[in-house]
Amino acid sequence: MSTPSEPNSPAYGRVLVKVSGEALMGSEAFGLHWPTIERIARDLVEAKDSGAEIAVVVGGGNILRGASVAGEGLDRATADHMGMLATVMNALALEKAVEHAGSPARTLSAIPMPTICEPYARQTAARHLSRGRIVLLAGGTGNPYFTTDTGAVLRAAELECNAVMKATNVDGVYTADPKLDPSATRYDRLSHDEALAKDLKVMDAAAFALAREARLPIVVFSIREPGAIAAAVRGQGRATTVAP
Secondary structure (H helix, E strand, O other): OOOOOOOOOOOEEEEEEEEHHHHHHHOOOOOOOOOHHHHHHHHHHHHHHOOOOOEEOOOOOOOOOHHHEEEOOOOOHHHHHHHHHHHHHHHHHHHHHHOOOOEEEEEEEEEEEOOOOOOOHHHHHHHHHHHHEEEEEEOOOOOOOHHHHHHHHHHHHHHHOOOOEEEEEEOOOOOOOOOOOOOOEEEOOEEEHOOOOOOOOOHHHHHHHHHHHOOOOOOEEEEOOOOOOHHHHHHOOOOEEEEE
């Protein structure tokens, strides 16, 4: 991590922001809440305008979560592919909102669908980033049984990002669930080994193992407040940094 020379300079030159599908619901019980999407898009553009290159992996849980619908009559692989398609819909919506907010954007899907968006290729994504476009990475890894957390860390490693920014509903990693335990305290900084030893659920096991192996910092912060993504990219705001 580089030290910012100015208050509004990015702490990380290239980042991958993981946004859950649920974050796009806003106050809705299902689907998309356009004012929330516009707020997140403005925040991404502000982060990019600070000087960082921004890639985004968005989940699909606001539309369909594969693991939750798999069962009798629907195998897990098929259900997971349905969930991946939901991430493409979310990425396309966010792409348009980002463009309306003033930045060029591109959606790339791990499941090829060239009439809708570009197929994902590492070189293509890196080229878009270097040209100042916000890149929306959809379709997960293109394979079933992998979460979008794992897809996010994989893409961050492939694209040589300096950090994974995990946007959640809480402002960091706590000693316990703050919703259940009022005495829970937030960590400002942890190592990968400390998070593993304390069994802190930073990400799912596969995603966290990959981040640890790639020595990728994970910044966990709340997406609920306007400007939270830009603040996290600048190394500001309330967050927990899990780093080597």
